Amino acid sequence: DAGVIQSPRHEVTEMGQEVTLRCKPISGHDYLFWYRQTMMRGLELLIYFNNNVPIDDSGMPEDRFSAKMPNASFSTLKIQPSEPRDSAVYFCASTTGGLGNIQYFGAGTRLSVL
Amino acid sequence: KNEVEQSPQNLTAQEGEFITINCSYSVGISALHWLQQHPGGGIVSLFMLSSGKKKHGRLIATINIQEKHSSLHITASHPRDSAVYICAAISGGGADGLTFGKGTHLIIQP
Numbered sequence: 001d002a003g004v005i006q007s008p009r010h011e012v013t014e015m016g017q018e019v020t021l022r023c024k025p026i027s028g029h030d031y032l033f034w035y036r037q038t039m040m041r042g043l044e045l046l047i048y049f050n051n052n053v054p055i056d057d058s059g060m061p062e063d064r065f066s067a068k069m070p071n072a073s074f075s076t077l078k079i080q081p082s083e084p085r086d087s088a089v090y091f092c093a094s095t096t097g098g099l100g101n102i103q104y105f106g107a108g109t110r111l112s113v114l
Numbered sequence: 115k116n117e118v119e120q121s122p123q124n125l126t127a128q129e130g131e132f133i134t135i136n137c138s139y140s141v142g143i144s145a146l147h148w149l150q151q152h153p154g155g156g157i158v159s160l161f162m163l164s165s166g167k168k169k170h171g172r173l174i175a176t177i178n179i180q181e182k183h184s185s186l187h188i189t190a191s192h193p194r195d196s197a198v199y200i201c202a203a204i205s206g207g208g209a210d211g212l213t214f215g216k217g218t219h220l221i222i223q224p
Contacts, residue, residue, distance in 0.1 A: 105157040
């Protein structure tokens with residue numbers, strides 16, 4: 001298995017632009033998580049899905065952030081409009097059975113908003 | 115919300131030394147997750163613990179539920195163990211129930 005695949009690996013954009021981050025979970029995993037990591041705040045859980053349904057989005061910082069999972073093999077995290085404070089590394093992870101199980105992380109997308 | 119504290123924040127040791135990284139939390143949990151983040155940024159799950167001890171190779175993780183404390187030990191440390199080690203406390207089913215520590219930056223010198 002190729003593991004969790006995220007794209008792009010790096011994204012540089014200007015303030016106000018729309019940014020879309022993509023994630024392909026491991027086949028057969030029924031949970032998908034989106035995390036953000038910054039120097040100031042460390043790792044934070046933004047949202048997670050179970051069987052393609054958003055279960056908890058309480059970690060999403062504001063309405064500019066949205067996430068979708070149209071099918072079991074694809075999820076997107078969108079920021080519109082982007083702001084410099086959104087600069088961070090965004091990780092996607094997947095697992096079976098929920099938060100209490102080992103998660104498999106993608107390599108992350110490093111986002112820089114200028 | 116759970117308060118998760120890791121110690122030390124930074125640790126430099128010589129190859130071969132026994133390493134201990136600590137994680138304390140303030141609210142009762144259902145599980146504790148240890149993660150390793152490599153210098154290149156990739157994250158690997160090491161252990162998920164709800165009680166007792168788990169071992170994988172040179173890594174050992176323990177948890178004391180009553181004392182709200184977990185430790186990660188590395189025996190016969192090696193420069194390739196150099197990484198940031200992060201613990202995460204899971205105290206509920208939602209995003210609010212997952213709290214990360216700030217991480218311990220470990221450097222093993224040859």
